Amino acid sequence: MKERKNDRYYVKAKREHYRSRAAYKLLQLQEKFGILFAGMRCVDLGAAPGGWLQVEQEIAGPGGRVLGIDLATIRPVEGVTLLKGDVTSPATAAKLLDAAGGKVDVLLSDMSPDISGNYSLDHARSVDLVRTALALARLLLKEGGSMAVKLFDGELTHELLEDMKRSFGSVRVSKPEASRKQSSEIYIVAGDFFSR
């Protein structure tokens, strides 16, 4: 708790009314890559408690459409459509596709697996979540669309990046300043989606 209270982004999130310090990771990715835009249609996987959703909705504005899903219940965010469920279950994926109501411009995932403390296992679970997000991106993204996704870095990263390059014209890796140095998390930002 003490460590949290000394954390600059935790304090900043409280002051600026973001639900999570994670909001600053997305804001920093946005500053670097500019993947979010006014009027966008956007899907956020693993969105609780909703810091990223707040950022997405602020940028999308009234002409945009933001949809968030999580295993946990997300408190309402004005203007945002919320779903509850496990993204890895085919039934939830079908609901998500339905709720999206058509192709979207951006797909985001900040999903984290339950941490076991075993580095290789946590990495492999994180890769599985990214692969789930990638499969959904391939169904949901418009041509030219973008994706940003969290990954716990490890030995399978290279193969995963190569797979993403089969669907995106650009695939870049970034570690935003707000991401804790001691965490193995990185973000993969992919743009120029193409379906074949």
Ligand SMILES: C[S@@+](CC[C@H](N)C(=O)[O-])C[C@H]1O[C@@H](n2cnc3c(N)ncnc32)[C@H](O)[C@@H]1O
């Ligand atoms: C780091 S938090 C996301 C924080 C969020 N970006 C924010 O700014 O508030 C990771 C979330 O991923 C969710 N998650 C993990 N696996 C999931 C799954 N299979 N389906 C849906 N959500 C999942 C967890 O429940 C957790 O809320």
